[in-house]
Amino acid sequence: MPADFDLIVVGAGPAGGTAALQAAKAGMRVALIERHRLPRHKTCGGGVPMAVSAEVPHFDPQTHADCTIRFMRHTFRFDQPCMAPIQAPNDPPDFGLWCVRRHVFDHALTAAAVNTGAELFDGLTLETVEPASGAVQVQARNGLSGAPWRAVASFVIGADGANGVVGRQVGLRLSRTDAIAMEALVPHRWGVGHPSLRPDTIHLEYGAVRNGYAWVFPNAEQLNIGAGFLRAAHPLRGAAVREALIQTIRAYAAAMGLEPDGDRVRFRAHPLPVWSRRNTLDALNARVLLVGDAAALVKPLCGDGILNAVRSAALAVQCILEGQPAAYSSRLHSEIGTELQAASRLSALFYRLPGECFRYGVTRPTATRTAALLLNGRLKYREIAPRAMRRLMQAITGRRF
Ligand SMILES: Cc1cc2nc3c(=O)[nH]c(=O)nc-3n(C[C@H](O)[C@H](O)[C@H](O)COP(=O)(O)OP(=O)(O)OC[C@H]3O[C@@H](n4cnc5c(N)ncnc54)[C@H](O)[C@@H]3O)c2cc1C
Numbered sequence: 001m002p003a004d005f006d007l008i009v010v011g012a013g014p015a016g017g018t019a020a021l022q023a024a025k026a027g028m029r030v031a032l033i034e035r036h037r038l039p040r041h042k043t044c045g046g047g048v049p050m051a052v053s054a055e056v057p058h059f060d061p062q063t064h065a066d067c068t069i070r071f072m073r074h075t076f077r078f079d080q081p082c083m084a085p086i087q088a089p090n091d092p093p094d095f096g097l098w099c100v101r102r103h104v105f106d107h108a109l110t111a112a113a114v115n116t117g118a119e120l121f122d123g124l125t126l127e128t129v130e131p132a133s134g135a136v137q138v139q140a141r142n143g144l145s146g147a148p149w150r151a152v153a154s155f156v157i158g159a160d161g162a163n164g165v166v167g168r169q170v171g172l173r174l175s176r177t178d179a180i181a182m183e184a185l186v187p188h189r190w191g192v193g194h195p196s197l198r199p200d201t202i203h204l205e206y207g208a209v210r211n212g213y214a215w216v217f218p219n220a221e222q223l224n225i226g227a228g229f230l231r232a233a234h235p236l237r238g239a240a241v242r243e244a245l246i247q248t249i250r251a252y253a254a255a256m257g258l259e260p261d262g263d264r265v266r267f268r269a270h271p272l273p274v275w276s277r278r279n280t281l282d283a284l285n286a287r288v289l290l291v292g293d294a295a296a297l298v299k300p301l302c303g304d305g306i307l308n309a310v311r312s313a314a315l316a317v318q319c320i321l322e323g324q325p326a327a328y329s330s331r332l333h334s335e336i337g338t339e340l341q342a343a344s345r346l347s348a349l350f351y352r353l354p355g356e357c358f359r360y361g362v363t364r365p366t367a368t369r370t371a372a373l374l375l376n377g378r379l380k381y382r383e384i385a386p387r388a389m390r391r392l393m394q395a396i397t398g399r400r401f
Contacts, residue, residue: 003135
Protein backbone atom coordinates (compact mmCIF):
# COMPACT_ATOMS: atom_id res chain seq x y z
CA MET A 1 0.00 0.00 0.00
CA PRO A 2 1.54 3.40 -0.91
CA ALA A 3 2.36 5.41 2.20
CA ASP A 4 1.07 8.96 2.70
CA PHE A 5 3.94 9.59 5.11
CA ASP A 6 7.29 8.00 5.94
CA LEU A 7 6.52 8.52 9.63
CA ILE A 8 3.48 9.37 11.72
CA VAL A 9 4.33 10.61 15.21
CA VAL A 10 1.50 10.46 17.74
CA GLY A 11 1.70 13.06 20.53
CA ALA A 12 3.33 16.51 20.52
CA GLY A 13 5.15 16.44 23.87
CA PRO A 14 8.95 16.51 24.18
CA ALA A 15 9.22 12.98 22.77
CA GLY A 16 6.91 13.57 19.79
CA GLY A 17 8.34 17.01 19.02
CA THR A 18 11.87 15.60 19.04
CA ALA A 19 10.96 12.63 16.84
CA ALA A 20 9.15 14.85 14.32
CA LEU A 21 11.99 17.38 14.25
CA GLN A 22 14.78 14.83 13.83
CA ALA A 23 12.90 12.86 11.17
CA ALA A 24 11.91 15.98 9.19
CA LYS A 25 15.50 17.21 9.38
CA ALA A 26 16.59 13.93 7.80
CA GLY A 27 14.18 14.51 4.92
CA MET A 28 11.38 12.13 5.96
CA ARG A 29 7.75 13.01 5.20
CA VAL A 30 6.40 13.38 8.73
CA ALA A 31 2.89 13.81 10.18
CA LEU A 32 2.64 14.86 13.83
CA ILE A 33 -0.77 14.14 15.37
CA GLU A 34 -1.81 15.76 18.66
CA ARG A 35 -5.09 15.26 20.49
CA HIS A 36 -5.23 18.82 21.85
CA ARG A 37 -5.19 22.08 19.96
CA LEU A 38 -1.76 23.63 20.50
CA PRO A 39 -0.38 25.12 22.62
CA ARG A 40 -1.73 22.75 25.28
CA HIS A 41 -1.11 22.47 29.03
CA LYS A 42 0.93 19.53 30.36
CA THR A 43 0.97 18.88 34.09
CA CYS A 44 4.66 18.89 34.98
CA GLY A 45 7.27 20.53 37.21
CA GLY A 46 8.99 21.79 34.08
CA GLY A 47 12.53 21.06 35.29
CA VAL A 48 14.56 20.42 32.13
CA PRO A 49 18.14 19.12 32.30
CA MET A 50 20.45 21.07 29.99
CA ALA A 51 21.55 17.76 28.41
CA VAL A 52 18.34 17.98 26.35
CA SER A 53 20.21 20.43 24.07
CA ALA A 54 22.59 17.76 22.86
CA GLU A 55 19.70 15.50 21.83
CA VAL A 56 17.91 18.15 19.77
CA PRO A 57 20.73 20.05 18.06
CA HIS A 58 18.42 22.15 15.88
CA PHE A 59 16.44 23.53 18.81
CA ASP A 60 17.61 25.91 21.53
CA PRO A 61 15.70 25.05 24.74
CA GLN A 62 17.22 27.95 26.67
CA THR A 63 15.36 30.47 24.51
CA HIS A 64 12.09 28.98 25.76
CA ALA A 65 13.05 28.59 29.44
CA ASP A 66 11.82 30.93 32.18
CA CYS A 67 14.70 30.42 34.62
CA THR A 68 18.23 29.04 34.75
CA ILE A 69 18.80 27.18 38.00
CA ARG A 70 22.01 27.66 40.00
CA PHE A 71 21.03 26.34 43.45
CA MET A 72 19.04 23.56 45.07
CA ARG A 73 17.57 23.98 48.54
CA HIS A 74 16.74 20.69 50.27
CA THR A 75 14.56 20.23 53.36
CA PHE A 76 13.25 17.34 55.40
CA ARG A 77 9.73 17.83 56.75
CA PHE A 78 10.10 21.54 55.86
CA ASP A 79 13.04 21.74 58.26
CA GLN A 80 16.86 21.35 58.28
CA PRO A 81 17.35 23.48 55.13
CA CYS A 82 20.47 22.76 53.12
CA MET A 83 21.18 25.01 50.14
CA ALA A 84 24.02 24.30 47.72
CA PRO A 85 25.17 25.42 44.27
CA ILE A 86 24.70 23.03 41.39
CA GLN A 87 28.09 23.72 39.89
CA ALA A 88 31.57 24.16 41.32
CA PRO A 89 33.44 27.32 40.19
CA ASN A 90 35.43 25.61 37.41
CA ASP A 91 32.65 23.36 36.12
CA PRO A 92 31.43 23.68 32.54
CA PRO A 93 28.06 25.49 32.52
CA ASP A 94 26.16 22.76 30.67
CA PHE A 95 24.92 20.34 33.31
CA GLY A 96 22.48 22.62 35.07
CA LEU A 97 18.73 22.84 34.82
CA TRP A 98 16.18 25.12 33.24
CA CYS A 99 12.67 25.68 34.47
CA VAL A 100 10.13 25.91 31.68
CA ARG A 101 6.40 26.27 31.31
CA ARG A 102 5.51 23.18 29.36
CA HIS A 103 2.96 24.76 27.04
CA VAL A 104 5.67 27.21 25.91
CA PHE A 105 8.48 24.64 25.67
CA ASP A 106 6.50 21.90 23.93
CA HIS A 107 4.91 24.34 21.50
CA ALA A 108 8.31 25.77 20.55
CA LEU A 109 9.66 22.28 19.90
CA THR A 110 6.62 21.42 17.77
CA ALA A 111 6.99 24.71 15.88
CA ALA A 112 10.63 23.85 15.17
CA ALA A 113 9.51 20.48 13.76
CA VAL A 114 6.89 22.19 11.58
CA ASN A 115 9.42 24.77 10.36
CA THR A 116 11.66 21.87 9.39
CA GLY A 117 8.92 20.30 7.27
CA ALA A 118 6.77 18.14 9.57
CA GLU A 119 3.01 18.45 9.01
CA LEU A 120 1.08 19.12 12.23
CA PHE A 121 -2.46 17.82 12.76
CA ASP A 122 -3.58 19.11 16.16
CA GLY A 123 -7.02 18.48 17.59
CA LEU A 124 -6.84 14.91 16.20
CA THR A 125 -7.16 11.93 18.54
CA LEU A 126 -5.57 8.71 17.39
CA GLU A 127 -7.97 5.78 17.63
CA THR A 128 -6.55 2.76 15.80
CA VAL A 129 -3.22 1.47 14.49
CA GLU A 130 -3.27 -1.53 12.15
CA PRO A 131 -0.88 -3.35 9.83
CA ALA A 132 -1.40 -2.51 6.14
CA SER A 133 0.70 -4.66 3.77
CA GLY A 134 4.23 -3.59 4.60
CA ALA A 135 3.09 -0.35 6.24
CA VAL A 136 0.88 0.90 9.08
CA GLN A 137 -2.59 2.39 8.82
CA VAL A 138 -3.63 4.94 11.37
CA GLN A 139 -7.10 6.23 12.07
CA ALA A 140 -7.81 9.34 14.10
CA ARG A 141 -10.76 11.62 14.74
CA ASN A 142 -11.12 15.38 14.87
CA GLY A 143 -12.07 16.33 18.42
CA LEU A 144 -14.37 19.17 17.34
CA SER A 145 -16.05 18.01 14.14
CA GLY A 146 -15.83 14.26 14.77
CA ALA A 147 -14.53 13.86 11.22
CA PRO A 148 -12.36 10.77 10.70
CA TRP A 149 -8.75 11.06 9.48
CA ARG A 150 -6.90 8.13 7.93
CA ALA A 151 -3.34 7.81 6.72
CA VAL A 152 -0.79 5.13 5.90
CA ALA A 153 2.84 5.43 6.94
CA SER A 154 5.97 3.30 6.76
CA PHE A 155 6.53 3.84 10.50
CA VAL A 156 4.59 5.08 13.52
CA ILE A 157 6.20 6.46 16.67
CA GLY A 158 3.92 6.34 19.72
CA ALA A 159 4.84 9.41 21.79
CA ASP A 160 1.38 9.66 23.30
CA GLY A 161 2.37 9.79 26.94
CA ALA A 162 1.32 7.98 30.11
CA ASN A 163 -2.22 7.21 28.89
CA GLY A 164 -1.19 6.51 25.31
CA VAL A 165 -3.19 4.24 23.02
CA VAL A 166 -0.59 3.33 20.38
CA GLY A 167 1.03 0.65 22.56
CA ARG A 168 -2.30 -0.93 23.46
CA GLN A 169 -3.43 -0.86 19.83
CA VAL A 170 -0.45 -2.95 18.73
CA GLY A 171 -0.60 -5.35 21.68
CA LEU A 172 2.31 -4.01 23.74
CA ARG A 173 1.58 -4.50 27.45
CA LEU A 174 4.27 -2.63 29.34
CA SER A 175 5.47 -3.39 32.81
CA ARG A 176 5.67 -0.10 34.74
CA THR A 177 5.12 1.44 38.17
CA ASP A 178 2.03 3.63 38.11
CA ALA A 179 3.11 6.63 40.14
CA ILE A 180 1.30 9.95 40.33
CA ALA A 181 2.30 13.58 40.76
CA MET A 182 0.47 16.88 41.10
CA GLU A 183 1.30 20.51 40.32
CA ALA A 184 -0.17 23.81 41.43
CA LEU A 185 0.76 26.97 39.54
CA VAL A 186 0.87 29.83 42.01
CA PRO A 187 1.14 33.44 40.74
CA HIS A 188 4.19 35.01 42.38
CA ARG A 189 6.06 38.29 42.77
CA TRP A 190 9.76 37.95 43.64
CA GLY A 191 10.46 39.37 47.09
CA VAL A 192 7.25 37.95 48.56
CA GLY A 193 7.45 34.97 50.95
CA HIS A 194 10.54 33.11 52.16
CA PRO A 195 13.84 34.86 51.26
CA SER A 196 15.16 31.68 49.61
CA LEU A 197 12.46 31.96 46.91
CA ARG A 198 14.56 33.12 43.97
CA PRO A 199 14.40 32.63 40.21
CA ASP A 200 17.70 30.69 40.27
CA THR A 201 16.76 28.18 43.00
CA ILE A 202 14.70 25.01 43.10
CA HIS A 203 13.39 23.64 46.38
CA LEU A 204 13.07 19.94 47.15
CA GLU A 205 11.30 18.54 50.22
CA TYR A 206 11.74 14.87 51.14
CA GLY A 207 9.95 14.02 54.37
CA ALA A 208 6.48 15.40 53.72
CA VAL A 209 5.38 12.76 51.19
CA ARG A 210 5.81 9.09 51.94
CA ASN A 211 7.47 7.30 49.00
CA GLY A 212 7.88 10.56 47.15
CA TYR A 213 8.91 14.19 47.40
CA ALA A 214 7.66 17.72 46.87
CA TRP A 215 9.10 20.68 44.99
CA VAL A 216 8.92 24.41 44.39
CA PHE A 217 10.22 25.37 40.94
CA PRO A 218 10.42 28.98 39.74
CA ASN A 219 8.84 30.28 36.55
CA ALA A 220 8.85 33.86 35.29
CA GLU A 221 5.80 35.10 37.21
CA GLN A 222 4.65 32.01 39.04
CA LEU A 223 5.85 29.14 41.19
CA ASN A 224 5.25 25.54 40.25
CA ILE A 225 4.59 23.82 43.59
CA GLY A 226 4.09 20.09 43.39
CA ALA A 227 4.32 16.72 45.04
CA GLY A 228 4.39 13.14 43.85
CA PHE A 229 4.26 9.55 45.04
CA LEU A 230 7.01 7.80 43.14
CA ARG A 231 6.71 4.23 44.31
CA ALA A 232 3.73 1.95 43.98
CA ALA A 233 3.73 0.99 47.63
CA HIS A 234 2.28 4.25 48.94
CA PRO A 235 -0.39 3.53 51.52
CA LEU A 236 -3.19 5.65 50.00
CA ARG A 237 -5.64 4.93 47.19
CA GLY A 238 -8.00 6.87 44.93
CA ALA A 239 -9.29 10.22 46.16
CA ALA A 240 -7.11 9.97 49.28
CA VAL A 241 -4.01 10.21 47.06
CA ARG A 242 -5.24 13.45 45.51
CA GLU A 243 -6.17 14.89 48.90
CA ALA A 244 -2.77 13.98 50.40
CA LEU A 245 -0.96 15.66 47.50
CA ILE A 246 -3.10 18.81 47.83
CA GLN A 247 -2.41 18.96 51.58
CA THR A 248 1.34 18.57 50.99
CA ILE A 249 1.36 21.36 48.40
CA ARG A 250 -0.61 23.65 50.72
CA ALA A 251 1.78 22.86 53.60
CA TYR A 252 4.80 23.55 51.38
CA ALA A 253 3.34 26.88 50.26
CA ALA A 254 2.74 27.83 53.90
CA ALA A 255 6.30 26.77 54.85
CA MET A 256 7.57 29.11 52.13
CA GLY A 257 5.56 32.01 53.56
CA LEU A 258 3.01 31.95 50.74
CA GLU A 259 -0.73 32.29 50.99
CA PRO A 260 -1.96 31.27 47.56
CA ASP A 261 -5.38 32.59 46.66
CA GLY A 262 -7.45 29.37 46.74
CA ASP A 263 -9.67 30.47 43.84
CA ARG A 264 -6.77 31.18 41.50
CA VAL A 265 -4.83 27.98 42.10
CA ARG A 266 -5.74 24.80 40.27
CA PHE A 267 -4.37 21.44 41.42
CA ARG A 268 -3.67 19.12 38.51
CA ALA A 269 -2.52 15.51 38.85
CA HIS A 270 -1.17 13.23 36.13
CA PRO A 271 0.17 9.66 36.07
CA LEU A 272 3.91 9.07 36.06
CA PRO A 273 4.77 5.84 34.23
CA VAL A 274 7.93 4.98 36.14
CA TRP A 275 10.29 2.42 34.63
CA SER A 276 10.11 -0.93 36.42
CA ARG A 277 11.78 -3.42 34.08
CA ARG A 278 12.88 -3.99 30.51
CA ASN A 279 10.00 -3.89 28.02
CA THR A 280 9.66 -4.69 24.35
CA LEU A 281 8.96 -1.33 22.72
CA ASP A 282 8.42 -2.26 19.09
CA ALA A 283 5.61 -4.07 17.30
CA LEU A 284 4.24 -4.88 13.80
CA ASN A 285 7.69 -5.92 12.52
CA ALA A 286 9.25 -2.89 14.21
CA ARG A 287 7.10 -0.49 12.17
CA VAL A 288 5.67 0.86 15.44
CA LEU A 289 8.03 2.12 18.17
CA LEU A 290 7.16 3.59 21.58
CA VAL A 291 9.09 6.49 23.12
CA GLY A 292 8.98 8.74 26.20
CA ASP A 293 6.24 8.22 28.79
CA ALA A 294 4.45 5.89 26.37
CA ALA A 295 7.48 3.61 26.83
CA ALA A 296 7.46 4.04 30.66
CA LEU A 297 10.86 5.71 30.80
CA VAL A 298 10.32 8.01 33.81
CA LYS A 299 13.26 7.74 36.19
CA PRO A 300 12.47 6.01 39.49
CA LEU A 301 14.38 8.27 41.90
CA CYS A 302 13.25 11.79 40.90
CA GLY A 303 10.32 11.08 38.58
CA ASP A 304 11.86 13.12 35.77
CA GLY A 305 10.99 11.97 32.27
CA ILE A 306 11.78 14.78 29.81
CA LEU A 307 15.40 13.85 29.09
CA ASN A 308 14.52 10.19 28.50
CA ALA A 309 11.56 11.25 26.35
CA VAL A 310 13.86 13.28 24.12
CA ARG A 311 16.62 10.64 24.13
CA SER A 312 14.35 7.74 23.29
CA ALA A 313 12.70 9.72 20.48
CA ALA A 314 16.06 10.66 18.97
CA LEU A 315 17.18 7.02 19.20
CA ALA A 316 13.97 5.69 17.61
CA VAL A 317 14.41 8.01 14.61
CA GLN A 318 18.08 7.10 14.36
CA CYS A 319 17.24 3.36 14.29
CA ILE A 320 14.65 3.96 11.54
CA LEU A 321 17.09 6.05 9.48
CA GLU A 322 19.79 3.39 9.84
CA GLY A 323 17.33 0.75 8.61
CA GLN A 324 17.50 -0.98 12.02
CA PRO A 325 14.14 -0.27 13.70
CA ALA A 326 14.12 -3.77 15.22
CA ALA A 327 17.28 -2.85 17.15
CA TYR A 328 15.48 0.00 18.96
CA SER A 329 14.30 -1.92 22.07
CA SER A 330 17.69 -3.47 22.80
CA ARG A 331 19.65 -0.29 22.04
CA LEU A 332 17.34 1.68 24.28
CA HIS A 333 17.85 -0.83 27.04
CA SER A 334 21.63 -0.72 26.82
CA GLU A 335 21.72 3.11 26.58
CA ILE A 336 18.95 4.00 29.06
CA GLY A 337 17.46 0.85 30.61
CA THR A 338 20.55 -0.21 32.53
CA GLU A 339 20.67 3.27 34.06
CA LEU A 340 17.03 3.04 35.05
CA GLN A 341 17.73 -0.31 36.69
CA ALA A 342 20.43 1.24 38.90
CA ALA A 343 18.24 4.28 39.65
CA SER A 344 15.47 1.92 40.68
CA ARG A 345 17.69 0.21 43.26
CA LEU A 346 18.79 3.56 44.70
CA SER A 347 15.20 4.77 44.75
CA ALA A 348 14.07 1.69 46.74
CA LEU A 349 16.62 2.51 49.44
CA PHE A 350 15.97 6.25 49.37
CA TYR A 351 12.22 6.00 49.86
CA ARG A 352 12.52 3.26 52.47
CA LEU A 353 14.87 5.36 54.63
CA PRO A 354 14.26 8.99 53.58
CA GLY A 355 15.38 10.53 56.89
CA GLU A 356 18.68 8.65 56.92
CA CYS A 357 19.27 9.28 53.22
CA PHE A 358 18.62 12.98 53.76
CA ARG A 359 20.97 13.16 56.71
CA TYR A 360 23.84 11.09 55.33
CA GLY A 361 23.34 11.64 51.60
CA VAL A 362 21.44 14.75 50.49
CA THR A 363 23.20 17.11 52.92
CA ARG A 364 26.71 16.01 51.91
CA PRO A 365 28.58 18.99 50.39
CA THR A 366 28.90 17.26 47.00
CA ALA A 367 25.34 15.88 46.82
CA THR A 368 23.68 18.74 44.92
CA ARG A 369 26.29 18.73 42.18
CA THR A 370 26.04 14.93 41.99
CA ALA A 371 22.25 15.21 41.64
CA ALA A 372 22.61 17.67 38.74
CA LEU A 373 25.14 15.40 37.02
CA LEU A 374 22.76 12.45 37.42
CA LEU A 375 19.76 14.42 36.14
CA ASN A 376 21.80 15.33 33.06
CA GLY A 377 23.09 11.79 32.53
CA ARG A 378 26.65 13.10 32.93
CA LEU A 379 27.16 10.76 35.86
CA LYS A 380 25.75 7.25 35.69
CA TYR A 381 23.51 5.83 38.40
CA ARG A 382 25.24 2.50 37.88
CA GLU A 383 28.60 4.17 38.67
CA ILE A 384 27.49 5.72 41.93
CA ALA A 385 24.65 3.51 43.21
CA PRO A 386 26.70 0.66 44.75
CA ARG A 387 29.12 3.05 46.51
CA ALA A 388 26.34 5.41 47.66
CA MET A 389 24.31 2.51 49.05
CA ARG A 390 27.35 1.04 50.84
CA ARG A 391 28.22 4.43 52.37
CA LEU A 392 24.69 4.99 53.52
CA MET A 393 24.37 1.59 55.15
CA GLN A 394 27.72 2.17 56.83
CA ALA A 395 26.65 5.58 58.17
CA ILE A 396 23.31 4.24 59.39
CA THR A 397 24.55 1.04 61.05
CA GLY A 398 28.11 2.07 61.96
CA ARG A 399 29.34 -1.19 60.36
CA ARG A 400 31.57 -1.56 57.29
CA PHE A 401 30.04 -3.18 54.17
C1 LIG B 1 3.29 16.62 38.17
C2 LIG B 1 4.43 16.17 37.28
C3 LIG B 1 5.65 16.81 37.36
C4 LIG B 1 6.70 16.44 36.52
N1 LIG B 1 7.87 17.14 36.58
C5 LIG B 1 8.88 16.83 35.75
C6 LIG B 1 10.06 17.60 35.73
O1 LIG B 1 10.19 18.60 36.44
N2 LIG B 1 11.07 17.23 34.90
C7 LIG B 1 10.95 16.13 34.08
O2 LIG B 1 11.91 15.82 33.36
N3 LIG B 1 9.82 15.41 34.05
C8 LIG B 1 8.77 15.73 34.84
N4 LIG B 1 7.61 15.02 34.79
C9 LIG B 1 7.48 13.94 33.79
C10 LIG B 1 7.26 14.56 32.40
O3 LIG B 1 6.14 15.41 32.43
C11 LIG B 1 7.06 13.47 31.36
O4 LIG B 1 8.04 12.48 31.51
C12 LIG B 1 7.13 14.05 29.95
O5 LIG B 1 6.07 14.94 29.71
C13 LIG B 1 7.09 12.92 28.90
O6 LIG B 1 7.03 13.48 27.62
P1 LIG B 1 6.28 12.69 26.44
O7 LIG B 1 6.49 13.51 25.22
O8 LIG B 1 6.69 11.27 26.44
O9 LIG B 1 4.74 12.68 26.86
P2 LIG B 1 3.72 13.92 27.10
O10 LIG B 1 4.46 15.14 27.45
O11 LIG B 1 2.69 13.41 28.04
O12 LIG B 1 3.09 14.12 25.67
C14 LIG B 1 2.19 13.17 25.13
C15 LIG B 1 1.29 13.89 24.14
O13 LIG B 1 0.50 12.92 23.46
C16 LIG B 1 -0.81 13.44 23.30
N5 LIG B 1 -1.74 12.31 23.14
C17 LIG B 1 -2.11 11.40 24.06
N6 LIG B 1 -2.97 10.52 23.53
C18 LIG B 1 -3.16 10.89 22.24
C19 LIG B 1 -3.96 10.37 21.17
N7 LIG B 1 -4.75 9.29 21.33
N8 LIG B 1 -3.91 11.00 19.96
C20 LIG B 1 -3.12 12.10 19.78
N9 LIG B 1 -2.35 12.63 20.77
C21 LIG B 1 -2.37 12.03 21.98
C22 LIG B 1 -1.04 14.20 24.60
O14 LIG B 1 -2.09 15.15 24.47
C23 LIG B 1 0.33 14.85 24.81
O15 LIG B 1 0.41 16.12 24.21
C24 LIG B 1 6.53 15.37 35.61
C25 LIG B 1 5.30 14.71 35.53
C26 LIG B 1 4.25 15.11 36.35
C27 LIG B 1 2.93 14.40 36.24
